[in-house]
Amino acid sequence: MRPMNSIIQEVRSEAPLVRTFRLDKQLDPAPGQYVMVWIRGVDEVPMSFSSPDTITVQSVGEATRALFNLGAGSSIGLRGPFGNGFVLRGKNILLVGGGVGTAPLAFLGEQARGAGINVTSLVGFCSSQDIIFQDRFEALGDLVITTDDGCVGIKGHVAEGLKEFDLTEFSQIYLCGPEVMMWDIISRTREHAGKIQACISRYFKCATGVCGSCCLDPEGVRVCVEGPVFMADRLIESEFGRYKRGPDGSKGQCRG
Numbered sequence: 429m430r431p432m433n434s435i436i437q438e439v440r441s442e443a444p445l446v447r448t449f450r451l452d453k454q455l456d457p458a459p460g461q462y463v464m465v466w467i468r469g470v471d472e473v474p475m476s477f478s479s480p481d482t483i484t485v486q487s488v489g490e491a492t493r494a495l496f497n498l499g500a501g502s503s504i505g506l507r508g509p510f511g512n513g514f515v516l517r518g519k520n521i522l523l524v525g526g527g528v529g530t531a532p533l534a535f536l537g538e539q540a541r542g543a544g545i546n547v548t549s550l551v552g553f554c555s556s557q558d559i560i561f562q563d564r565f566e567a568l569g570d571l572v573i574t575t576d577d578g579c580v581g582i583k584g585h586v587a588e589g590l591k592e593f594d595l596t597e598f599s600q601i602y603l604c605g606p607e608v609m610m611w612d613i614i615s616r617t618r619e620h621a622g623k624i625q626a627c628i629s630r631y632f633k634c635a636t637g638v639c640g641s642c643c644l645d646p647e648g649v650r651v652c653v654e655g656p657v658f659m660a661d662r663l664i665e666s667e668f669g670r671y672k673r674g675p676d677g678s679k680g681q682c683r684g
């Protein structure tokens with residue numbers, strides 16, 4: 429699939445290192461699906477949708493920094509939407525997110541509310557200045573925030589906030605954030621893994637299931653097409669939380 433040209437309509441600052449880009453294309457994505465964003469002359473990188481026509485980007489390296497240099501009226505290339513997305517199940521759901529991983533969950537939560545589903549959110553950030561989409565999550569229903577430094581909400585990592593909830597009350601739990609955070613949540617809630625949908629990341633090149641760059645050991649599941657959303661019980665015996673492969677296929681730590 430060749431990239432289609434898209435003109436950025438608006439850029440919003442959400443936090444010092446996080447910006448939302450509104451696109452001119454109506455791609456009709458499901459929450460949890462992603463788009464490959466081509467920043468010409470630099471790289472093509474995967475980004476989740478934070479609403480039907482926005483992506484929310486954290487500046488971490490060359491491509492995302494180059495994207496931050498683009499304003500309204502600039503053009504980028506897009507391929508997608510790709511991947512499977514979250515599936516809404518039941519009438520009472522919990523969203524659990526960390527950092528920019530809260531972006532697809534805000535989108536999902538809004539879709540769920542529109543369908544009459546009760547939404548509760550647990551979201552974590554490093555510090556108060558890193559908090560994004562607080563108003564969107566507050567509008568959905570009950571919200572618990574954690575910050576690593578305790579500036580806002582519960583002090584500590586996202587898993588600290590789990591103590592506020594009886595997980596048996598939720599029909600489904602939706603998870604997205606840094607891998608270490610997601611693994612922490614999954615390992616503490618193993619008995620609920622059959623109802624946790626986790627949106628994960630691996631190194632994507634083709635995004636069409638051809639190159640094998642994103643395969644998850646030991647099954648060789650292609651995260652770009654069979655994911656990025658997986659039931660957590662499928663991840664427990666996989667490489668998830670243990671290591672992830674980089675651009676050259678070698679194993680590295682799974683911090684991001």
Ligand SMILES: Cc1cc2nc3c(=O)[nH]c(=O)nc-3n(C[C@H](O)[C@H](O)[C@H](O)COP(=O)(O)OP(=O)(O)OC[C@H]3O[C@@H](n4cnc5c(N)ncnc54)[C@H](O)[C@@H]3O)c2cc1C
Nearest residue numbers: 473474475476484485486489490491492629630631632684
């Ligand atoms: C399905 C999916 C959805 C994502 N959604 C978002 C999102 O909504 N917002 C957001 O800010 N980030 C998202 N990311 C992560 C984003 O793709 C990386 O932060 C981005 O590619 C970094 O590129 P860079 O050149 O700026 O940084 P680099 O310095 O090149 O890389 C920094 C880190 O980003 C990751 N990364 C780099 N290139 C890729 C790639 N092609 N595929 C996967 N990971 C890569 C690696 O872990 C790397 O260590 C998503 C990743 C995936 C796989």
Ligand code: FES
Nearest residue numbers: 633637639640652
């Ligand atoms: S990125 Fe090529 S197979 Fe998934």
